[in-house]
Amino acid sequence: MSPLDQSPNMLPPVRQLPPFRLFRPTTPAEAVGILGSEETPPICYAGGTDLCLSVHEGRSVSSLLSLNTLDGLRGAEARNGTLAIGALATLDELSTHDQVTAIPGLAEALGAIANVRIRFRATIGGNVMARRTAYEVPILLAALDARLVFESSVGRRELRAADIWTAGDLGRSLLTEIEIPLTEGLALDYDRTLRPWMTQAAATGGIERVAVGTRFLRPALLSGDPGESAESRFSGLPGEFNDVLLTRGYVTGTGAALLKRQRARLAKG
Numbered sequence: 001m002s003p004l005d006q007s008p009n010m011l012p013p014v015r016q017l018p019p020f021r022l023f024r025p026t027t028p029a030e031a032v033g034i035l036g037s038e039e040t041p042p043i044c045y046a047g048g049t050d051l052c053l054s055v056h057e058g059r060s061v062s063s064l065l066s067l068n069t070l071d072g073l074r075g076a077e078a079r080n081g082t083l084a085i086g087a088l089a090t091l092d093e094l095s096t097h098d099q100v101t102a103i104p105g106l107a108e109a110l111g112a113i114a115n116v117r118i119r120f121r122a123t124i125g126g127n128v129m130a131r132r133t134a135y136e137v138p139i140l141l142a143a144l145d146a147r148l149v150f151e152s153s154v155g156r157r158e159l160r161a162a163d164i165w166t167a168g169d170l171g172r173s174l175l176t177e178i179e180i181p182l183t184e185g186l187a188l189d190y191d192r193t194l195r196p197w198m199t200q201a202a203a204t205g206g207i208e209r210v211a212v213g214t215r216f217l218r219p220a221l222l223s224g225d226p227g228e229s230a231e232s233r234f235s236g237l238p239g240e241f242n243d244v245l246l247t248r249g250y251v252t253g254t255g256a257a258l259l260k261r262q263r264a265r266l267a268k269g
């Protein structure tokens with residue numbers, strides 16, 4: 001036995017996984033039908049980058065539903081005043097997509113997540129549906145006031161991206177699309193210089209929206225008149241916004257300082 005095998009932190013190799021059922025639907029409707037009819041809904045599998053991690057963390061898998069065999073749910077297009085992004089679009093694809101680059105700051109933000117190997121596999125939908133506070137796409141989408149579109153056997157449901165944390169069990173729902181309203185002057189600035197402890201997305205276009213992400217807390221969304229001072233924007237931070245390592249006072253002061261820089265960058269264009 002090698003010393004590594006004796007390490008208590010050693011992760012189990014994938015070959016130790018018990019057998020599981022694999023569904024390979026070819027249309028979103030078929031996928032939704034399977035999610036709605038199986039006694040225990042199979043776990044959706046897109047890029048698999050988070051799913052593998054959660055299995056290593058102890059998540060048990062008795063059946064998987066591959067989304068990779070689905071026709072559609074990729075790419076991005078401007079439609080009815082929104083940018084509609086397919087849930088299966090990869091972060092890499094979106095970081096150079098011409099419809100995404102049309103929103104200043106968004107493609108750059110998506111292209112800064114993880115590393116290129118992960119971005120090739122990781123889907124935008126998987127980043128949201130993993131529902132991990134340390135992940136960045138929900139922070140960007142909250143600042144952009146995005147809507148998440150779900151299909152299930154009981155029909156279509158829309159959810160504000162900022163509300164993904166309180167949406168309850170979504171195990172029988174398929175995230176199909178993400179819609180970003182294309183408001184006049186929409187632009188995003190994403191500051192991840194303090195990652196992993198704190199990141200901040202600020203969006204203009206009508207009202208100003210600031211989404212603050214920390215490692216262990218659900219992102220806080222602060223919005224209002226862009227003319228308000230940065231300090232006043234952060235006075236709206238919820239009282240309970242105390243991360244394990246960052247106090248509310250730290251986030252308030254740092255967030256306001258970051259916001260001033262973000263406003264300056266957004267004003268420069």
Ligand SMILES: Cc1cc2nc3c(=O)[nH]c(=O)nc-3n(C[C@H](O)[C@H](O)[C@H](O)COP(=O)(O)OP(=O)(O)OC[C@H]3O[C@@H](n4cnc5c(N)ncnc54)[C@H](O)[C@@H]3O)c2cc1C
Nearest residue numbers: 044046047048049050051114122123126127129135136175
């Ligand atoms: C080494 C490494 C570094 C990383 N660094 C970063 C980083 O810097 N910033 C960051 O934000 N993230 C980071 N990540 C996380 C990565 O971005 C996510 O794992 C990825 O975006 C998830 O997408 P996926 O397609 O692989 O999802 P999967 O692993 O396939 O799925 C994730 C979860 O979402 C569910 N799901 C997926 N798609 C759908 C759908 N359409 N409908 C319903 N449910 C769905 C799955 O059932 C699963 O529970 C990193 C990951 C790794 C491994």
